[in-house]
Amino acid sequence: MERARRLANRAIFKRLVNESKRSRNHESCLLNSSSPVLYTPSRYVSSLLPFASKNGRSDVLPTRNGVGYGGGIGPQIRSISIEALKRSDTFPRRHNSATPEEQTKMAESCGFDNLDVLIDATVPKSIRIDSMKFSKFDGGLTESEMIEHMQSLASKNKVFKSYIGMGYYNTYVPPVILRNIMENPAWYTQYTPYQAEISQGRLESLLNYQTMITDLTGLPMSNASLLDEGTAAAEAMAMCNNILKGKKKTFIIANNCHPQTIDICKTRAGGFNLNVVTADLKDINYKSGDVCGVLVQYPGTEGEILDYGEFIKTAHANGVKVVMATDLLALTMLKPPGELGADIVVGSAQRFGVPMGYGGPHAAFLATSQEYKRLMPGRIIGVSVDSSGKSALRMAMQTREQHIRRDKATSNICTAQALLANMAAMYAVYHGPEGLKSIAQRVHGLAGTFALGLKKLGTVEVQGLPFFDTVKVKCADAHAIADVAYKNEINLRIVDSDTITVSFDETTTLEDVDKLFKVFACGKPVPFTTASIASEVQTAIPSGLARESSFLTHPIFNTYHTEHELLRYLHRLQSKDLSLCHSMIPLGSCTMKLNATTEMMPVTWPNFTNIHPFAPIEQAQGYQEMFNNLGDLLCTITGFDSFSLQPNAGAAGEYAGLMVIRAYHRARGDHHRNVCIIPVSAHGTNPASAAMCGMKIVVVGTDSKGNINIEELKKAAEANRDNLSALMYEGTTGGIPAPEKSQPLGSIAAAPWGSALILPISYTYIAMMGSKGLTEASKIAILNANYMAKRLENHYPVLFRGVNGTVAHEFIVDLRGFKNTAGIEPEDVAKRLMDYGFHAPTMSWPVPGTLMIEPTESESKAELDRFCDALISIREEIAQIEKGNADIHNNVLKGSPHPPSLLMGDAWSKPYSREYAAFPAPWLRTSKFWPTTGRVDNVYGDRNLICTLLPASQVAEEQAAASA
Incomplete structure (x- = not known):
């Protein structure tokens, strides 16, 4: 038998060699004369399959001297299958942890023959689909293929120098923060710090964030971050309404606010039955007696710095609360809003070392007085004591969580961009007050130099109002100048046909300003350089609005200014926190997976991070292709026809869906349909989201097995049939109609595509898993x-x-x-x-x-x-x-x-x-x-609510007492 097998192998090999000689030049059969290995086409490999060994392994091709079968006949024959020639870095086998053998054993331990039998017993056939097939990536890309694909998408994004502003700026992410927080799973995998004793590191970092916000805004209370500046302003609007217990239903927004902020407030106001009025500052009045609050921007969206002191006094005299949207970097040089009398201050921490990322994610903030602390949205970190009497941190005022307040909640905030808040806080720790001031002065100086240079050129008119980083320019043809800028890979903001604004940031250089001068010279020679006129520039901030109060005086902000020291501080905090680096986090209702490294890699690539959310769409074709692909994948998975990527959190997605339903009914004239039926077992953000849409919540119970009580549901639906708007259920125990696209419901997030920079994570996960892997x-x-x-x-x-x-x-x-x-x-x-x-x-x-x-x-x-x-x-x-x-x-x-x-x-x-x-x-x-x-x-x-860093002297006393 053995001799017969060897003869058969020899005959097969001889035939293969002869055929390979005849097809030597064929593209699929390459013979390298300098190598003993012969690469054969797949049809030759498949011809060996009948001789595969009985143990199921694919044989290897005949060998000579153990180096392949080119050049002679070896004593053994093995063959390989086509599958064995495919790339080995497949993703599902790395992510779906249980091996096939383990799956069977685990299913058997549950009383089922195998996994499929268990699934058949668990998931009703009536709700299962026969199969799911993606139009793209159905088989799943390997990790290396995914990286190549994302690199291809990144190459389609064009990174122009953007001076658009509007709350978004280029920034330098300090490498020590990039590597040790943003790219570090010991920081990015932790869940909300519900268990304080194993979260003291990030709790301290978030307390740093709150201290940073309170110091810069001049108000004593801050939350530990929100989603973006626009939604933070909408949360503040809701607070104004709640402070006055809904008795005044008009909210005024000054037209010097960012346009996206105005849009979001208008969308959010509908659910609260608020009337939003946009007005010029000089035209704002409170004669109606129905105004609960007013929102202003400081500095304004077009750069102007105004003294709001008298404006705020007038508002307060009329019982109106004042919300001020502001810029943290500007506040290192400007009088804080708290000193001006503002009641609530909101903004974004994006320019503190967090990339623009085509719109997010970025940590926003909301600061206010102690008087309104229990009306604040989001999460607040507070100081307490542990069982030994030592100071310890925790999330304060837990009764504000949505799963307790439910339909009484005025905010559905669940996720709060904590990772980005940590980055922004560490940016302040790294630079310290003097470093931040130096950055602000440099940015202000560059803006001032640009304004001076334009005046010298005489081709355009520069605004006369004080400014911090944004220069407003009047010109004969804004579009013509913007076109010249575009050809030089520069993005400017066109306000109207004869107005342009130019916003500067910490990445702007003297050479960048020189290029801008050439753009605005309208073809004329520029007789100076930025460096040559810089010494002539004086501050544009009036003395009455210049900051005199100190900030960030705590030692934490004045110690870790070298990379070694910050690195050690970050690792000290990191060591206090349990993360997915240590063990599983089995929290229910919000899936906790360790995001794969391949998923995270594109998030830090410059061609994804350095795109302004309002840059011309043709500069973000890679992003757009990803959006379309991801949307198609999500539609296939969910069975819906269209998608929106704007909601930048799960609860924001709930809100968006309910607002779509609300818009649908209103488009049909059914304004009275406002009842939403929600089971008692639903996630707490569900009723909170419905309440924010102005819906009346009817709660139905569950049966002894945790299922929705169908009889109770039927009765509730029948009782509310004339006003029923929606059924909502996010299962935690075990079809939306949409309005016509010509009737948009408004903005949900500040950026057009929400938190675009984290979409590569979900996109790569789905694309690598493929339909079968999912x-x-x-x-x-x-x-x-x-x-x-x-x-x-x-x-x-x-x-x-x-x-x-x-x-x-x-x-x-x-x-x-x-x-x-x-x-x-x-x-x-x-x-x-x-x-x-x-x-x-x-x-x-x-x-x-x-x-x-x-x-x-x-x-x-x-x-x-x-x-x-x-x-x-x-x-x-x-x-x-x-x-x-x-x-x-x-x-x-x-x-x-x-x-x-x-x-x-x-x-x-x-x-x-x-x-x-x-x-x-x-x-x-x-x-x-x-x-x-x-x-x-x-x-x-x-x-004993304390939401900022304790004085260093108190901490030292506690440490001394503990050591004694």
Whole structure:
């Protein structure tokens, strides 16, 4: 048999060699005379497949001396398949963590023969699609192919020098911040800091951000960021309405505000039944007695700096609140809005080291007085104390969260651009007050030099009002000048046919200004250079509006000004935070996946980061192609016909969808349709979004299995049939009609395509997964949840199973009984999980007294088992209390978490050992993540609300006391 096999192999090889000689010049069969390896076309490889070994492996071609079969006949034959010749860097196998063998074993442990049988038992056939096929990327691009594709798109974007302004500026991202925050998964993978004891690093960074905002604006309270300047202004408008309890329904916007801000406020006002009036500052009056607030810009959108002191006094005399949109860099030189008397101040932190990115993401801010702190949108970081009395940080005023206020919420803010807030805060830390002032003075100086040079040229007229960084120019033909600029790869802002504005930023150089002079010279020679006239420039800021008050005086803003020091500070903060670098984050309702490096890479490429959102569309063809491709993919996935990429957060997407429904009814004359039915189990932003659209929320319950109570739903629909507008449901326990495109509903975000710079993340994820990979991801997410539920069901009750006993992609374990049997609350379990090196699941929502666990598709079986082992171990700790072996008030759960400062203290009065407190599981011996504080006191933090950095002297006293 062996001799027959060798003869057959030799005959096949001889035939292949002869055929290869005949087709030597064929493009698919290349023979390299200098190499012993012969590259054969696929038809030759496929002819060897019948001789593949029985173990299922593809054979390798005949070899000679182990180097291929060119030049002789080797003693062995193996063949390879076409599949084996394809690129190996496929994405789904790296992302969908469970191997096929593990999938089968996990499904079997749940009582099913394989994964598909489990899915059939879990997902009703009535809601499943037969198959999903993308028109592009259906098979999924490999990682290297994706990088090549994104490079191709990036090359289609043209990076012109933009002087458009309007709240968006080029900026230098300090490399130490770019590498160690923006590109660092130890910073970009953390979730909202719900568990303060393992979030002290980013909580400190966000407290730095709030301190930066309060110092620069001159107001004592700031939130820890919002989505963008335009939506921040809309949030402030809602605050004005709420301050006066909705008794005055007119909001005035000065026409010196950014156009996109005006558009967003008009859109948002509809849901609150507010009347937005746009007026010139000189024409604003309050005679109607119906004005709740007024919005002004400082500096104005066309660059002017106005003294609003008397304007604000007049507004206050008429009971009107004043909102001021401002610029942080300008405030290093201008009198702060708080000193002018503004009630609320909003703006964007984008120019503090965050790329323009064709519109976002950027952290916005809202600052106000202590009087209105409980009406503020977004999240606020506050100072509290831990169990040892040491200062510790936490998110303050948790009752403001949407899942508690629901339809009473006046904001649906959920995501708040925290990563970008951290970048902006560190930009201020790195530069310090003097560094920021130097940047501002340089920008102002360049603008002043440009204005002086234009006056010397005499070809155009320069505005007479004071300015900071934006020069307003009157000319005979604005379009003609803009065209000349365009040919020189320069973008200017055309305000109208005879008005141009030119905005400067920290990346502008003397040479850039020289180029601008040539553009505005209208063909005439320029008899000077920027450098030659710079010494003649004087500040354009009037003395009465120049800043005299200090800012950023805390040592944190005056210490880390070298790269080494900032690097070490960043890593000190990083080490305090648990992230996906350490372990799974099983929070439910918002999927937590570790964004792949390939997904993140394009986010920092200059051809994506340095595009102004209002640049001519032909300069962003790469972006536009990506938008169209991503939109097609999303339409295929969702089954809808069209898409919008403008909403820059999930809750913003909810709001946009509801506003579409609202617009649809109004287009049909059904203005009375304003009832939205929402199940009680829906995400808290759902009713908040509906309330913001002016809808009346009717809540329906769920049955014992967590499903919508259909009978109750039918009754609610029937009872409200004449006014019913929408049904809304985002499942957390286990078709929109659209108006005609000629009837747009308005702007949802400040930039036309929302947070365009993060769209490459979702785009590359979908394109690399392909339709099959995405389908598998959904299946494995469901498998992982069922596997964990099965492992835990003998230790904790699992709520809300389907008809076949399975759960969906997340599940709920019930802890309510432990309060009676052991005095244990969900918070105790959450804090004890930190000692095991894990972040807690979603706590006490949507069902009080429970944990909602979402494992996602990307966590390995080993990690799922480790988390289950931790929960099972904690259940045994609870059992020890139930049996009377541990004190109901003084036990390892009530004492958790256990930071090193507690474990290493001289005194130890706990009834359990230090060793067991710190190392309750074997894996902790080799890798231990340490909480940095004891349990943080939530009540103390709200009763003693402090939302800025503590004085350095107080911190030093605490540290000395602790060491003593």
